[in-house]
Amino acid sequence: MDNRGKKNKKLLTMLRDEIRLKGYSYNTEKNYVKWVRDLIFFHKKTHPDKLDESDVSDFLTFLVNKRNVSPSTQNQALCAILFLYRQVLGHKDFYVQKIQWSKKSTRIPVVLSVAEVKRLLDAVSGKAALPLKLMYGTGMRVSECIRLRVQDLDLDYKQVTVRDGKGRKDRTTVLPESLMESIRTQVRRVDKIHRYDLRNGYGEVPLPYALRKKYPSASRELRWQYLFPSGKISRDVRTGQMARFHVSRETLHRELRQAVRIAGITKRVSSHTLRHSFATHLLQAGYDIRTVQELLGHSDLKTTMIYTHVLKTGGHAVKSPLDASLAVF
Secondary structure, three states: OOHHHHHHHHHHHHHHHHHHHOOOOHHHHHHHHHHHHHHHHHOOOOOHHHOOHHHHHHHHHHHHHOOOOOHHHHHHHHHHHHHHHHHHOOOOOOOOOOOOOOOOOOOOOOOOOHHHHHHHHHHOOHHHHHHHHHHHHHOOOHHHHHOOEHHHEEOOOOEEEEOOOOOOOOEEEEOOHHHHHHHHHHHHHHHHHHHHHHHOOOOOOOOOOOHHHHOOOHHHOHHHOEOOEEEEEEEOOOOOOEEEEEOOHHHHHHHHHHHHHHHOOOOOOOHHHHHHHHHHHHHHOOOOHHHHHHHHOOOOHHHHHHHHHHHOOHHHOOOOHHHHHHHHO
């Protein structure tokens, strides 16, 4: 490895350390490191300290013109690069003004009907059933659902707290009454697994931020255990400790795809479709759009407004002239 490679490798280590110091998720860490590495290789392994605003702009333009990335992906790359320059390299005023933004059109989200949701969830079996039902019943993203801890549930007030969601914000959302007994059963299952792990010298889970140092024993408490634990113990890449993580999103995606096939649904369904359906069905039921905005955790009402396009309510409620003409006969 030449000197440039060594300097860049050291830079990526510094980047990881700063991300962990800020308490960002491991998923954010992987994405930020990836984008910084891509920036370095795009400029033939040139250290970012020797690049300027125009060099970064060229990279972001490349993402649009050659990789055809979406606006959100391009924005994620920009956030990673700004973090590098401002937090790691110390260029507090670093900013990229000339950016060719991706202009991919915003698509109306795929939404299932209530009947389709029922068919889909009836087709789900095994350990994925409760998480997928919770995602539809609460409006959570898949990443938020799999990271739920036992202490995030409030069965008395019928609500769940989503910690460190998108934008690093906490929020509360409704907990379906129909799932209460299943959730209690799941907590008992987690308790049983946790006791088994403790007897075998394990029982720890990763803790957010610096809580491991502040509360050394917290990682072994039941309340911090994941509601949907992984089936095996694995090594925490950040701390080196053996711990039980949460179920993987790939597992839920696989089970969801199988359920879609069994249910005979021809729409393009993803885990996010359950969140879209949650919001749309609440609006159909007459709930205020700002209430839906809070439950989803949207910072901008315009983001929630997209579901009104699905509903075609109000002045957009159009009846086909064919239906009107056939009604005459």
